[in-house]
Amino acid sequence: MEVLQAIKTRRSIRKYKKDPVPQEELEKVLDAGRWAPSASNLQPWKFIVLSDFKVKEKVAKSLAWGKFLDEAPLGIAVAADPRVSSHPVEDGSIAAYSILLAAHAVGLGGCWLNPSASEEEVKEILGIPKEERLISVMSIGYPAEAPSSTRKELKDITFTNRYGSK
Amino acid sequence: MEVLQAIKTRRSIRKYKKDPVPQEELEKVLDAGRWAPSASNLQPWKFIVLSDFKVKEKVAKSLAWGKFLDEAPLGIAVAADPRVSSHPVEDGSIAAYSILLAAHAVGLGGCWLNPSASEEEVKEILGIPKEERLISVMSIGYPAEAPSSTRKELKDITFTNRYGSK
Numbered sequence: 001m002e003v004l005q006a007i008k009t010r011r012s013i014r015k016y017k018k019d020p021v022p023q024e025e026l027e028k029v030l031d032a033g034r035w036a037p038s039a040s041n042l043q044p045w046k047f048i049v050l051s052d053f054k055v056k057e058k059v060a061k062s063l064a065w066g067k068f069l070d071e072a073p074l075g076i077a078v079a080a081d082p083r084v085s086s087h088p089v090e091d092g093s094i095a096a097y098s099i100l101l102a103a104h105a106v107g108l109g110g111c112w113l114n115p116s117a118s119e120e121e122v123k124e125i126l127g128i129p130k131e132e133r134l135i136s137v138m139s140i141g142y143p144a145e146a147p148s149s150t151r152k153e154l155k156d157i158t159f160t161n162r163y164g165s166k
Numbered sequence: 167m168e169v170l171q172a173i174k175t176r177r178s179i180r181k182y183k184k185d186p187v188p189q190e191e192l193e194k195v196l197d198a199g200r201w202a203p204s205a206s207n208l209q210p211w212k213f214i215v216l217s218d219f220k221v222k223e224k225v226a227k228s229l230a231w232g233k234f235l236d237e238a239p240l241g242i243a244v245a246a247d248p249r250v251s252s253h254p255v256e257d258g259s260i261a262a263y264s265i266l267l268a269a270h271a272v273g274l275g276g277c278w279l280n281p282s283a284s285e286e287e288v289k290e291i292l293g294i295p296k297e298e299r300l301i302s303v304m305s306i307g308y309p310a311e312a313p314s315s316t317r318k319e320l321k322d323i324t325f326t327n328r329y330g331s332k
Contacts, residue, residue, distance in 0.1 A: 003172045003271035004194060007264055008201045028170060034317050037175045037263070039280055043318050047313050050184055052327045079329065087280065090301070094263040098173055098201070101267075105169035113255065114205060117220040127329040135256070152209050158196055161218045163245065163293040 001105040008099060011149055013109025016072045016141030025106050026074065029140070032102030033078070033147035044084035045095045050075030050127055050137075055125070059137060061122045066113030072139035076110075077122075079132045092135030099138060111145035112136050167271040176324035177315055179275025182238045184305030191239065193270050193308070197243070198268030202258040210250035214292055215250060216241030216303075221291070225303060230286045238305035240275045241286075242276075246268030247298045256303030265304060278302050 004127055030047055038044065059077075060069035071076055078100060080092035094114060103110045115122045115134045123134050154161050159165050168296060196213055204210065217221050217240055225243075226235035235241055262278060269276045280298050281288045289300050314328035325331050 001169050003167050003169050004268055005197060005200045006169045006269060010201075010203070012203060014252055027320070030320055032170060032173045033319055034323065035176075037176070037178060037278065039167045039278075041315065042325070046323050046325060047208075047331065048325045048327070048329055050327060066325070087282070090259040093259040097260040100203070102170055102173060112203065112205075116253070126327075127331075129329070149207065149266045154193070154196055154200055157200065157209070157212050159212060159214045159218060161214070161221045163212065163214055163295065165293075 006101055006105050010104040011109070011147050012111040013143045013145060014068050014111050015063045015145040016109070017144045019073070019142045021074050021108060021141060025108065029099055029102045029108065030105055032100040033095040033151065036095040036098040038094070039085050039087040042085040042089050044088050046079045048077040048079065050099045052070065058125050059122055062118040062125065063113050063115060064117045066137060068114060069149070072141040074140040075139045076135060077126055078136045079128045079136050081132045083131055088133045089135060094144055096136035096138060103140055107142065108140055108165065110138045110140045112138055113130065146151065172267055172271050174198050176270040177275070177313050178277040179309040179311060180234050180277050181309070181311040182275070183310045185239070185308045187240050187274060187307060193273065195265055195274065196270055199261040199265040202261040202264040202315065204260070205251050205253040208251040208255055210247045210254050210297045212245045214243040215244065224291050225288055228284040228291065229279050229281060229303065230283045232303060232305065235279060235303065235305045239307040242304045242306055243292055243300060244302045245298045246296045249297055254299045255301060258299065262302035262304060269306055273308065274306055276304045276306045278304055
C-alpha cells in the first residue's frame, strides 16, 4: 500500500475477525516498529507480543478504554527505557505508530489503547521493569469493521513562520 | 512508495539540495501530519512552516543539534496543546513522524531536531503560546546525501506474553 494513502486510510479498529495473524505478517509489523527513528538512534524500545488469551484478558481488564483487547487475536505492548534515552515517550510513540501503519498496510487493523491510567498495573502483569515506561498497548487483528473518521482542516492548524500567522 | 519499504528506507537527512519544495509537495506532507492518529482524535497539534531564512537561522542557532536547519529550504515545527489533550507528546510525535514518512515518500528528506534543551527559547522565536509544548522541529528538503543506518535485531527487542520471555 502506498504511504500517503495508508496514512489517510488507517483507522482505529476495535472489532476483529477470529482469523489468527500469520507469523510472517506479525514479523513485518514488528519490523516496521524496529525501523522507526529514535533520538540519537538509541532505540530504547521493547515490543511484547500478547498472544495468550489470559494475558490479554488481564491487560484488557486493567485498561480504561481497552476492554476489547481480549477479543483481538493479538496485542503488542511497547515499553521504552528512560535509562537508555531521554526521549522514551517520543521514541516509543513513533515505534507504535510505525507498527499501526504497517499493520494497516498488510491488511490488518489495530487500535492504540492508552495505558497511562493503569500503567503500573499493566507493567506488573507483563513483567516490565519498574524503571521502564509502558507507552502503548495495541490490539491487532483482521478488521471486522470499517469506521470513518474526520480531521480538522489544514488551514486551521497550519501557520507560516510564526504561530497564528497565515 | 510502498509503506513497509518507506519505513525501512527513511533516513535522517541533514544535507539538502538548494531546490525549493513545491507547494503541492509541502501540502501532501502536512496532510500526512493532519491524518495522524491522536488520543480521542483530539488533534492537539499546530504545524508551523518555516520558510523565512531569518526565522530558520534564529531557530537553528537555538537548537543544540540542528545547526543545519538554516541550510534546508524548509522547516516544520509541531506544537501540541496540553489543554486540548492529556497526551501532547505522544500525539505530536506521531504527527511529526507522519510528516517525515510522507516527505520520504514524495522524494524529500527530513530530520527531527530535538528542541527540548531550548524549547522555551524556540517557542518564543516562533510565537508559540507558553501553555503549549513544542514537540519537534524538522528540517525538510531534497536530500543531498544518502546515509545508511542500522537497527537492533528483532529477536533482541521482542518478547512474547511477558517481558524477558522469548
